[in-house]
Amino acid sequence: MNGDEASLIEVANLSVAYGDHTVFRNVSFSVKRGEVFVILGGSGCGKSTLLKHMIGLRQPAEGTIAIEGEEIVHGNPARRSRILRRIGVMYQSGALFGSMNLLENVSLPLEEFTQLHAEGIERIARMKLEWVGLDSFADYMPSEISGGMQKRAAIARAMALDPSILFLDEPSAGLDPITSAELDVLIRNLSRNLGITFVVVTHELPSIYAIADRVIMLDKERKGIIATGDPRILRDRHEEPSVRRFFNREAA
């Protein structure tokens, strides 16, 4: 660990627009090493968009993003790709490779980036599938399993290389309460025991209380962050009624 535990990911003055439709502007925040950081907000407010920018997939209109002090947007490509190799991402849609079965999906990063022998790779990949409860589906194709199972398989793939940062876009959407709670336990465990930093987009209130160290809340109308902090404190004390309503699950 190189000192500065204050921020592992530093997002500064980020503005994003699709055409002339601004999604959000001037968003700044930082994610600390080892914490579980949750991004909240109504549907369509730009959470997935924010995530895609944080991993350098899209060019922002303005602003900078640094992971471990390395500039992601305009930085040195070689060092940037070294950083990116240490993150795992689960997309909202799962994004499993449709032409490979689950085991091959999870093995792929291991095959490409390690010198491990085939059995070692398979052992590790099966373990990751076991973590998300899918070990008995290893040779199923993504199209042969349910949406929630695809999500879990995608989480397993994101964890394949034991990344130090995991980005999860709505991991528990579409899961039943029990599976969702098991996932929360897994996230907590990985964060506590392996020191993995999590950036999670989720709407599930129970999940938020179970895993989040800190949250930020985006708002569609105000096109930016309207609340930052511990979810319990926000629920009880935030001055903004819309924020309290979100945490108490009330309609406007």
Place this chain on the structure above:
Amino acid sequence: MLAPTATPQGSLEVACGDQGELILSFRGVLKATTIHEIWLQARHELGRRSLSQGVVVNAAEVVYCDSAGLGLFLDLAEVQRKSGGAFRIDGLAPRFQGLFHQLEGRRGSQPLVQRAPYRSLPGLVGTSVVHLWQDGVALVAFIGELSSAMTWALFHPRKLRWRDVWLTCEHVGANALPIVGLISFLIGLIIAFQAAIPLGQFGAQNFVADLVAVSLVRELGPLMTAIILAGRSGAAFAAELGTMKVNEEVDALSTMGLPPVRFLVVARVSAAVAMMPFLTMFSMVFGLIGGGVVYLSLGFSYVLYCHQVVAALELNDLLGGLFKAATFGLLVATVGCFRGLQTELGASAVGRSTTRAVVTGITLIVVTDGLFSVIFFLLGI
């Protein structure tokens, strides 16, 4: 409460109030299936009034109304708001009121998201030209990226995904044999048949064999095979990569640190380039067989046919044809993958990319074929 089934349809009565306001009294059942006449009538009445007069909707005798009824009220409210007149709704049953106010509240507070405005003809022409230019630039960039990925693969052959290469070879090559064979056979047959009559007028039917041989080996074999490749594999590449793009699989690859071009395109392009010469030879053989059938039916012998064909061709003809074929394979596969990776979001975008892959592929094939003709002529091949 369920919608009453046998009740009379809704009706509208129009009256004038004390202060000159328009009173629209709705009665009965307002349902999507029966409301259209009332709706038109109400709008018509509204249109006849001067702007400033208020409108009062009397809904006290509405027995049942579904979302279409509420839509009618909202529509009238909207018309009035735009023209700046007052609008009031009286006597709407409480159980409909909640829904109405929820919808109305939403309308007022949220401006509609602006879509791209309608553009004028010069604007459209301008944007098309800009798009065409950007498209060209993107293709050049893609070719650059592909070249660098190909070079990388050349130096790291172990890292290439050979399983993908073999699979693609099977799809591009082996699976295309029946269609290539059939079409080439028919083309050979047709050329020979068409040539037999005019050549017969000069007593030169003998030369049908030369004509078939030269045109198939130098020109039509590579061309037909390439067009079949564009329709089969170019389209398939675009659809495969397009679907991967839509499903965010391409994004997933990039964030894993696997460049999509290296990972997805190299295997497909190399397979297509490798298979095209073989497919083309296959096509030539079947074309010659087709020509042969006609030739034999003209009363010549099999031996003479073979003799004529061999005499008409030089090795350079064959090599030139195969070189063209490989080049076409490169073009078709590159363009197919390029269009696939260009796909935007949505299922219809995949269809669009596929179409564009085939169109661009065939255009490039024909243009390149023209260039080859000139070059081969100048080189004397």
